Structures are given as structure tokens and as C-alpha cells.
Amino acid sequence: MKRKLLIPKQIITVNSKNEILHNNAVEIVKGKIERIVSLKDFKSSEYDGDILDYRNYTLIPGFIQTHIHLCQTLFRGLADDLELLDWLQRRIFPYENSHTKKSLRASVRLGLHDLLTGGTTTLLDMGTLHHQEVIFEELIASGIRAFAGNCMMDKNELYPTFCETTDWNLKSTFDWAKSFHNSNNGKVKFGFAPRFVLSCSEKLLKETKEMMEDFSGSVFHTHSSENKSEIETVKRMTGKENVEYFESIGILDENTILVHCVHLNDNEVKTLRTNSVRVAHCPSSNLKLGSGIANIPRYIKEGISVSLGADGAPCNNGLSIFNEMRLAALIQKPIHGSTVMDALTVFRLATIEGAKALHIEKEVGSIEAGKKADLVLLDLEKADQPLQLDDEKIYSSIVYSATKENVRSVMIDGKLVMDAGRCLMFDEDELIKNGKNELQQLLKRVHV
Ligand code: GUN
Numbered sequence: 001m002k003r004k005l006l007i008p009k010q011i012i013t014v015n016s017k018n019e020i021l022h023n024n025a026v027e028i029v030k031g032k033i034e035r036i037v038s039l040k041d042f043k044s045s046e047y048d049g050d051i052l053d054y055r056n057y058t059l060i061p062g063f064i065q066t067h068i069h070l071c072q073t074l075f076r077g078l079a080d081d082l083e084l085l086d087w088l089q090r091r092i093f094p095y096e097n098s099h100t101k102k103s104l105r106a107s108v109r110l111g112l113h114d115l116l117t118g119g120t121t122t123l124l125d126m127g128t129l130h131h132q133e134v135i136f137e138e139l140i141a142s143g144i145r146a147f148a149g150n151c152m153m154d155k156n157e158l159y160p161t162f163c164e165t166t167d168w169n170l171k172s173t174f175d176w177a178k179s180f181h182n183s184n185n186g187k188v189k190f191g192f193a194p195r196f197v198l199s200c201s202e203k204l205l206k207e208t209k210e211m212m213e214d215f216s217g218s219v220f221h222t223h224s225s226e227n228k229s230e231i232e233t234v235k236r237m238t239g240k241e242n243v244e245y246f247e248s249i250g251i252l253d254e255n256t257i258l259v260h261c262v263h264l265n266d267n268e269v270k271t272l273r274t275n276s277v278r279v280a281h282c283p284s285s286n287l288k289l290g291s292g293i294a295n296i297p298r299y300i301k302e303g304i305s306v307s308l309g310a311d312g313a314p315c316n317n318g319l320s321i322f323n324e325m326r327l328a329a330l331i332q333k334p335i336h337g338s339t340v341m342d343a344l345t346v347f348r349l350a351t352i353e354g355a356k357a358l359h360i361e362k363e364v365g366s367i368e369a370g371k372k373a374d375l376v377l378l379d380l381e382k383a384d385q386p387l388q389l390d391d392e393k394i395y396s397s398i399v400y401s402a403t404k405e406n407v408r409s410v411m412i413d414g415k416l417v418m419d420a421g422r423c424l425m426f427d428e429d430e431l432i433k434n435g436k437n438e439l440q441q442l443l444k445r446v447h448v
């Protein structure tokens, strides 16, 4: 494979020193960052590879989102202004339960389009109960880096027809994990995804955790402590708070990603820390569903892993990481003071901290020699951005002012998936046409 030299305006490395490099380029060989090259004495006429000239754009690592529901993208705007349990019972469960392979495929493609064009290059997806192979097929076809798994549910009092037996869940999970863990040259890995306590028996949770041992490098991904009514129900069922219950059945460790963690007591926060549990923070979902505000500054201060995710399209209602970064910063300031969750801290949550949560920080999350070339180019030379873009202000621009409109090009494993503002993996018009058609048919199958 020919070597490529990507020349940006500047490189936001997100390395341990948070270096920002000017007059440097990134050399890419076989999908990896071979080296960072000083351009001081560089003569392009003497370079024997391809030169990718992006001198007007800022190079950053691809964003990493640690909680997504691709299967829900089709339902964007169809479940507004409801709190979690109503939202699930009256909308999301009936909709998800009505997916055919075709409607699921349409949903996943719409979601991947939204994510890729917003600069997300790695995601952790929660999947759905049926037809999970469709999600894997689309993840592989899109080229995105992903952890994904079928959403496990062996009980469902809110919507009883949307679940399967414990044995069915375990068997199908094992089969999907065997087929897709480390697929697409290791770019796609399995994320075991028991949905939440209200949809999972203790046997299912425990045996899933045991099954993980056969799949090194996978993660255990579940919702926890999102909403007060949900937690009350967990308490009635188990006699314990959500995280305390998880600890009591032995499923918490450094491979566990708990999504939300909005309402925790002091003991639960300690439990997260001592078990090295990862927290996936989804601020727009937490606000839109009225769930509350997680004490993220405290978690970070206590050394708990925190990363970001948009959750599903019907609870945010957009999958852009820029929304999540901005909200992650802003919502804490009235509570903890304006100095918390500064732009650099938040930008790291969306990049290297996401990589650490998934244990892939040796591969992605920063721009350093040896890592995969998962890269994003931003055009920050805009009238709506800070005009004095010195090193400190660059994070302000990305976290507080930028949107996905500023994303120009996106590369995964050194391959462009978006360039010059255009998605190279999907035809947007076709996605809309097909999505509308599938949604129309789905809405005829379900009455909500
Ligand atoms: N808890 C259980 N299922 C879901 C879901 O689909 N979305 C959110 N936000 N919380 C959940």
C-alpha cells in the first residue's frame, strides 16, 4: 500500500501532554499512523507517496461514542416529551418489536450516516432483540469501528410481547458473539448487552457475564440508574439500588460499561471506583427524558472512567457528539461552578477516554505513531467560531461553538468515509427515501 502524507493546519494530538502541533503532518501506512513528520525541511517534490493537502483544516482523533442504539434511529421525533418508562412502554418497545430486517437495516444506515458525518469513528451499540445480524452486516459494510451486541431481554412487564426466554437469549447471544466478535479484521467486536435490570433475570445477567470469558476483548454494556421510577422498581424487585444489585451478583469489573449512572448513592460511587467500572454519560438523553444530571465532575475527580454517548435518536434527537460535548460541559456549571468540565476535559472524554473505556486506547483515541488512522478534519475558519484560535481556544471552538457542520473529512483505518463535506459511504437521498418507506410500513404494523 502506498504511503500517504496528510498535511493539516494543525494537529490536536490528545496525547498525554495534550500537544498541539503546527507545521507537522501525519504519515499513514496500511491504515496506521506511521509517524508524525515535521514539515520544517520537507520538500513535497521529494516525497514518494500521496500528499493529502488539508492545510486549512484542523486534524483531531475520530470521536468515540460509548452508548448508541442504531436500531432506534428510524424513530427519531416519534417519542418526544415522555419520561423513560412511558417512553419505553408507549413508544420504543412497540417500535423496536415491529422491526423487520429491512426496517432495521434502514434505521442502522440512517444512524451510521449521522454518526460518520459527525466525525464519530468508533461506537458501542446496544443492538436490539431480533435480527441482530443486520446490525453487524451494516457496521461491517460502513467501515466504522464498533462494539455491538444483541439487546438481551428475557422479561418485560412494560411490554410483555417484547422479550424471549432466557435460553433463547443466551443461545442467540453466544451464536452472534461467535460469528461477529473480532470480525472485519478486528474492527468489530462484541459488546454483551443485557438491556437493564427491568428486562433481565438474574440468571441471564450472571450467565452473560460468564459467557464473556470466552470472548476476550469484549465488553459488558447495560443501562443503570437512569430514572427514579426505574430505580424504585429495581429496589422493589431486588431490595437493592441498581449498582449495589449489580455488585451483589458479581457483574462489575473493568469490562463493564454502565450507561447513565444519574442517581447513585455514595456507596455506589465507591463501588464504581473500586471495581474500575466505566460510566457512559449521555447528557442530552438525560435532559430530554427528564432523567436528571449525573454527578460527572465527582466521578472524574474520584478517578472513575467517564466517556460520552448520544444514546438513541428518539431521546436526543441527534447523534452528533458535538451536542453531547457541549451539554456535558454546560449542564454541570450551574451546579458545580463554571470552572468544572472545561473544554479540554470534555474533548478528552469524547476521544481518548472513550478509547480507554473500551480498552482500545493503544489503538485509537489520540494522534500518535503506531495508532490506527481514525482521523477527523474540522473547518474551524468560520465566522461563527472564535477568531483567535490559539492553542487554548481550539478546544473552546470544538466543544462550545462547533457542530457537525464543521466536519469536512473523516477517515477510519486510513480510508476516507467522508470527504469535502460529503459522506462517501451512503447516498443521503436514498437513505431518506428508503427510511421513509420502511417507517411508513412499520407504523402500519404497530399501534401506539
Ligand atoms: N433503558 C432501557 N432501555 C433503554 C433505552 O432504549 N434507552 C434509554 N435511554 N434507556 C433505556
Ligand code: FE
Binding pocket: 067, 068, 069, 126, 223, 259, 311, 312
Ligand atoms: Fe440507551
